[in-house]
Structures are given as C-alpha cells and as structure tokens.
Amino acid sequence: MTRYIACLTFDFDVMSGWVARGMTTPTPISRGEFGIVGARRILALLVKYKIRSTWFVPGVVIETYPEVCRQLVAAGHEIGHHGWTHVPPAALTREQEAEGLVLGNRAIAKLCGRAARGYRSPAWDLSAHTIELLLEQGFDYESSMMGNDYTPYLARRGDVAPGDQPFRFGEPTRLVEMPISWTLDDYPHFEFVRTKDAVLQGLMPTGDVLQNWLDDFRYMTRTLDWGVLTYTCHPFVIGRGHRMLMLERLIQGLLQQGAVFRTMAEAADEFLAHSRAPSA
DSSP states (O other): OOOOEEEEEEEEOOTHHHTTOOOOOOHHHHHHHHHHHHHHHHHHHHHHOOOEEEEEEEEHHHHHOOOHHHHHHHOEEEEOOOOOOSSGGGGOOOOHHHHHHHHHHHHHHHHHHHHHHEEGGGGOOOOOHHHHHHHTTTTTEEEHHHHHHHEEEEEHHHHHHHSSOOOOOOEEEEEEOOOOOOOGGGHHOOOOOEEESSSOOOOHHHHHHHHHHHHHHHHHHHSEEEEEEEEEEEEEHHHHHOOOOOOOOHHHHHHHHHHHOOOOOHHHHHHHHHHHSTOO
16 A cells, blocks of 8 residues: 655644753743744644644643643644653653653643653653653653654664664564654754854755755655655744744645555554565
C-alpha cells in the first residue's frame, strides 16, 4: 500500500524552556508567554484543515495553563509527555528522571483521562536510563532520536560506545522510535538567542525553510512506498504572523503531494501494522 504520513507536532514549552536554562528575567519569560498566542492561532489553523496533531507538553505547563491544554484535548489532539520540567534527562539523576515521568503523566492523566502513549525529551537529549524508564512506565513510542528520517524503528537499550573500540549495539525493544531532525524543527531556523557564551542566529526567511520541508516530503514519495515524516514546531516560534502563513503553505503543499495527517500515536501503530505485513 502506497501511503505517506505527515505528523505535525508541537512542543508546547511556553516559558518552561527558558526557566530550565535559568533565564527567568521578564523578557525571556514573555517570549515563552507568546506561546499561548501562537497556540490559539495554530488551533484555529488545524481546525480549518481538519488536522489532528500531537502536542508534547511539560507537566508544569499543563498545571500553569490548564484551560488552554483542555482546548487541545477538546479539539482531538494527542498530548505527549515532554518531561515534568524542561530540564533534559541527561542532566538528571535516574531517580529524578523517573519522578519527572511520573509527575508529568499524572498531570496528563488528569487532563486527558489516561497517561501519555508517547514521550519526547526536552532538547532531544536522552539519558542512559531513558529507554528503560519509558519501558517500565508503559510508553508505546519515543520521539527524540535521529537514526532514520522516513521509517520509524525500534529503540535499543544497552548500547556501548567505548571510544577506542568498535561501537556495540544493544538489543531492540518494543518501544517505537518516531525519528526527528533539527532540520525539520522550527527553533534553530527562526529563533534568535543571545547569551554571554553564544549566539543562535535564527531569523531565516520562511520561504527557504518551507522549500526544504516540502522537498523532504517529496523525496520520501519518490523513494518509498510507505513512510512517516515528522515536523516539530514551537507555538512561541511558529506562531509569529509570517511563520503562520508558512505553516499554512506547508499544510497546503503536503496535501497537494498526497499527505495523510496523523497523530504520532496513530503513525506508530500504523508502522507496527505495516512492518508486520507480508509485503513489508
């Protein structure tokens, strides 16, 4: 069966990403707050095109903006786990990471009536313990790694990277990896960030980014019979006016190429069904 899936995903960080970096003065906080403005614009656009998407939301954001998060659920969007705070797991102890998964899922279950099926790490940085913890806590899929672009795969545990010897691969698990890429993330293309140590230039023209994003999907249709492409956006980034116009053009361009829009959980389920089919 020829079928091409596009997953629109939104990391709904609001101010949690800035707080995690220790940037708690009024201006970075206000940059995060704009995510509420952006979220409402995105919701209206998705309604217009009858698209369901996946929103990865830190638990602290659910507790800070419960009404907006309820609007996401009411519109039929999937809520994925994005940590309790936006601190990357690699910066936490195993116990802190496990507790954050529990607290985040508690907030998601209160919001949705069930725990999250999928997880995405803040800053896409997993720890040595993340896969094991996700399996222990019953997650079905994970979306923070980059080992493929169009084909999900089973996440491994137990990899060994000794440095002075060949890499040793661990065992595949039941956890579906829904791969992502910085090239398909709005943040590095658009967001300007200046700290005392570095500058993220950002501020790219939307037309250039749109062409890349559509061409990635076009290449999938030329080389595969079945595939999934995941786009990652942040409401406080993509929600700016000229970028919202780009997001709408992206949706229109994907539809013209025959894209089928699905939530991440739906795409993960379809991957498992497709991979078990005799023709696969």
